[in-house]
Amino acid sequence: MSKRHPIIAVTGSSGAGTTTTGRIFSQIFSGESINAAMVSGDSFHRFTRDQMSDLADEGLYGARNHFALAANHVDRLEALFYDYSLTGTGQYREYIHDEDYELIRQGYEPGTFTRWASLAPGTDVLFYEGLHGGISNEEFRIADYVDLLIGVVPIVNLEWIQKIHRDTYHRGYSEEAVVQTIINRMDDYVQDIVPQFSNTHVNFQRVPMVDTSNPFQARDVPTADESLVVIHFRDHSGVDFPYLLQMIPNSHMSRHDTIVIPGTKLPLAMDLIVRPMVLELMAHKQFA
Numbered sequence: 001m002s003k004r005h006p007i008i009a010v011t012g013s014s015g016a017g018t019t020t021t022g023r024i025f026s027q028i029f030s031g032e033s034i035n036a037a038m039v040s041g042d043s044f045h046r047f048t049r050d051q052m053s054d055l056a057d058e059g060l061y062g063a064r065n066h067f068a069l070a071a072n073h074v075d076r077l078e079a080l081f082y083d084y085s086l087t088g089t090g091q092y093r094e095y096i097h098d099e100d101y102e103l104i105r106q107g108y109e110p111g112t113f114t115r116w117a118s119l120a121p122g123t124d125v126l127f128y129e130g131l132h133g134g135i136s137n138e139e140f141r142i143a144d145y146v147d148l149l150i151g152v153v154p155i156v157n158l159e160w161i162q163k164i165h166r167d168t169y170h171r172g173y174s175e176e177a178v179v180q181t182i183i184n185r186m187d188d189y190v191q192d193i194v195p196q197f198s199n200t201h202v203n204f205q206r207v208p209m210v211d212t213s214n215p216f217q218a219r220d221v222p223t224a225d226e227s228l229v230v231i232h233f234r235d236h237s238g239v240d241f242p243y244l245l246q247m248i249p250n251s252h253m254s255r256h257d258t259i260v261i262p263g264t265k266l267p268l269a270m271d272l273i274v275r276p277m278v279l280e281l282m283a284h285k286q287f288a
Contacts, residue, residue, distance in 0.1 A: 005088040006281040007081055007126045007145055008036075009133030011200065012152035013067065013159060013193050021152050021204070022129040024270050028278055029127070037123040039080070041130010042066075042095035044073045049111025065181065066131060067188035074132055074140050081145035084126045089119045098171075124282065134196030143199040148277055151200035158208050158222065160215040179216055202273060205230040206263060227263030230254065231273070239273075247272055 010021050022038075029036045045066050047055065052071070065071060076091065083090035094114045096103050108114065119126070134151070136143040143149060154162065160182055167178045197203055206229050208222035233239050236257035244259055245251050248269050251261040261269050 003281075003284045003287075005085050005126070006124075006147040006285060007084060007128065008148045008150070008278070008281070009128040009146045010150045010152060011131065011133040011196050013131065013189060019129065021150065021270065022127070024267055025127055025129075025274070025278075028271065028275050029125075032275070032279065032282070034278070034282060035122070035124045036127045037084075037092075037119045037125070039092050039119075039126065039128045039130075040095060041077075041128065041132060042097070043093045043113065044077045044130070044132070045095060045113075046071050046073055048113065065185045065188060067185045067193055069132070069135070069140075069188075069192055072132060074135065074142070077128075077132060078135075078140050078142050078145075081126075081128075081142055084119070085145050088123065089121055090126075091116050092119055093117065124285065125278075131193065132196070134199045135192070136196075136199050143196070147281055148274075149200045150274070151197045151203035151205075153197055153203055154206040155208070155212075157212040157215040158206060158227075161212060161218045162221055164215070164218075165221045175216075201234050201277075203230075203232045204266065204270065205232070206266075224263035224266065229261050229263055229266050229269065230258060231261065231269060232258045244269070244272060 008025070010025070012021075025036075026038070028034075045052075052066075056065075080090040080092055093116045094100075094103065096108045096110050096112050096114070098110045100108075100110070103114070104110065132142065133146060134143045134149050135141075153159075163182065164175060164178050167173045167181075168175050206227050208227050210222050210226050212218060212222065232255075234257075239257075241253060241259060245253070248259075248261050248265050251259055251265070251269075254260050259269075
C-alpha cells in the first residue's frame with residue numbers, strides 16, 4: 001500500500017459486473033477531478049484470442065479460460081502494482097475488444113494487444129478492474145499493494161446466467177460453447193477467483209429474487225428490480241450504517257457488518273460507500 005501512490009482494484013470473474021462498477025468509479029473520478037490511470041485486467045492475458053483458441057484445441061486452458069493464473073501475466077500485474085506504489089508509474093498495455101473502434105482504426109486487430117508502455121506520469125491513483133486484482137498466495141501478493149479492494153460477486157447461478165446471455169447474444173458464441181467454458185473454468189474459479197473475496201475491503205453480491213435453479217435453461221437475466229444486493233464490509237468499524245439505511249430506501253441490516261439493498265439502488269449505494277473511501281485516499285495522499 002502507498003499513501004502517495006494509491007491503488008484501487010475491482011475484482012470479479014467474467015460476467016460478474018466489474019465493468020459496470022468501473023463506470024461508477026469513472027464517474028466518481030470525474031466528479032471529484034481525480035486523474036486516474038485506468039487499467040483493465042484483460043490487458044494482462046498472456047495469449048491473444050487466436051492463441052487461446054489454438055491452446056483450447058490442444059486441450060489447454062479450456063475454451064477462453066482466462067481464470068487460470070498461467071494464462072495471464074500475473075507477474076507483470078504484480079510488477080505494475082509494485083512499481084506504481086513506489087513511483088506512480090509502471091508498464092501496461094491494452095487488449096483490443098471488438099468494440100474498440102478507435103484502436104481498430106489505428107490498425108490493431110480485435111483479440112490482440114497494444115505494445116507494453118509506461119503509464120502517463122502524474123496520475124492521482126491507479127484504478128484496476130479485472131480478474132486477479134485480489135490475488136494473495138504463496139507466489140503472488142498482489143492484494144498487498146491495493147489500498148481499496150472491491151469485490152463484485154453475483155451468486156454463482158446468476159453469474160452463469162449473465163455470462164451465457166452476454167456471450168451468446170453479444171459475442172456470438174453458441175450456448176453449448178459457453179456452458180463448456182464455464183465447466184472448464186471451474187477448478188480455476190474455485191482455486192484462484194473465489195479466495196480473492198476474502199481479501200476485499202467491501203463485497204457487493206447480487207442475489208436474484210426469482211428462480212435461477214437451472215441457470216442453463218434461463219432465457220432472461222434477472223433485472224435489477226428482481227434482485228437484492230448484499231454488501232459486506234471486512235472492517236465495519238468506520239461504517240455509518242444508520243446514514244446508509246436512511247439514504248438507501250428499503251435497505252436493512254442482515255448482520256452487524258452487512259447491509260442489504262434493493263438491486264436498483266446499487267449505483268446509489270456504491271457512490272455513498274465508495275466515494276468517501278476514495279476521497280480519504282486522496283486526503284492521505286496530500287500529506288504523504
